[in-house]
Amino acid sequence: MKTVKEMSQLSGISVRTLHYYDEIDLLKPSQVAENGYRYYDHEAIERLQEILLFRELEFPLKTIKKIVDSPSYDRKVALTKQIALLEAKKAHLEGVLAHARRLQEGGDTMTFTAYDKSQLQALETEAKERWGDTQAYQTFEAKTDKEAFAQVTDEMLAIMAEFGRLKDLDVVDDKVQAQVKLLQDYISEHFYPCSPEILAGLGKMYATDNRFSQTIDQAGGAGTADFVSRAIERYCL
Structure with missing residues (x-):
């Protein structure tokens, strides 16, 4: 067992940060003594390793927590x-470093290809979707195959009803876009991490899948499902 100070020294993470991880339930101590001292076992150390690797890949703490807490997490x-992502980042940085050295030696200052992150960003996006979104979304889809959308949650229907009250506005209106953000946050909190990609997919489904569109229109009035779909499309631009 390691004390919080020993964990800090071992990992390079400050004691304050470890306390914060405890507060947000990202990394709980394995044991808390009567005097309030925190102790961490081997499993907690492994979890911290996972957290720090995700942080190196610039995942938000909220997303990391959802990923590592998921029952499907492997x-x-x-x-x-x-490792694949880190290797891609390493290759990118090595390319930038080599470019900087060429510039130092009087190389072509009109060449900027070394800064192109498109391939790295594509790999990061794919990884984040696979870890944080896709599997959870498929789980939700399987659930809604067995249950009518109206039975999922009354609160979701209330959100859709509010869209119905807003549908005379343009989808670019701040009130409409704020309602889309509310929907996204609600899905993330209650079902699965709702990335912009997942949200865009849901928007299309709301307009084309009768299981959803009929229920949404019942909640907000005729045309609400199409309105929500268009509002989401605008939000995800």
């Missing part, structure tokens, strides 16, 4: 993907 699979 540590070995995640590590393999993390």
Whole structure:
């Protein structure tokens, strides 16, 4: 068992940060003594390793928590993907470093290809979708195949009803876009991490899948499902 100070020294993470991870339930101490001292076992150390790898890949703490807490999370699979991403970042940085050295030696100052992150960003997007969104979204889809959308949550229907009250506005209106953000946050909190990609997919489904469109229109009035779909499309631009 490691004390919080020993964990800090071992990992390079400040004691204050470890306390914060405890507060947000990202990394709980394995044991808290009567005097309030925190202690961490081997499993907690492994979890911190996972957290720090995701942080190196610039994942938000909220997303990391949802990923590592997911019942479908596979540590070995995640590590393999993390290594692939880190190798891609390394290759990108090595390219930038080599370019900087060429500039130092009087190389072509009109060449900027070394800064192109498109391939790295595509890989990061794919990884984030696979870890944080896709599997959870498929789980939700499986659930809604068995249950009518109206039975999922009364609160979701209330959100749709509010869209119905707003549908005379343009989808670019701040009130409409704020309602889309409310919907996205609600899905993330209650179902699965709702990335812009997942949200865009849901928007299309709301307009084309009768299981959703009929229920949404019942909640907000005729045309609400199409309005929500268009509002989401605008939000995700």
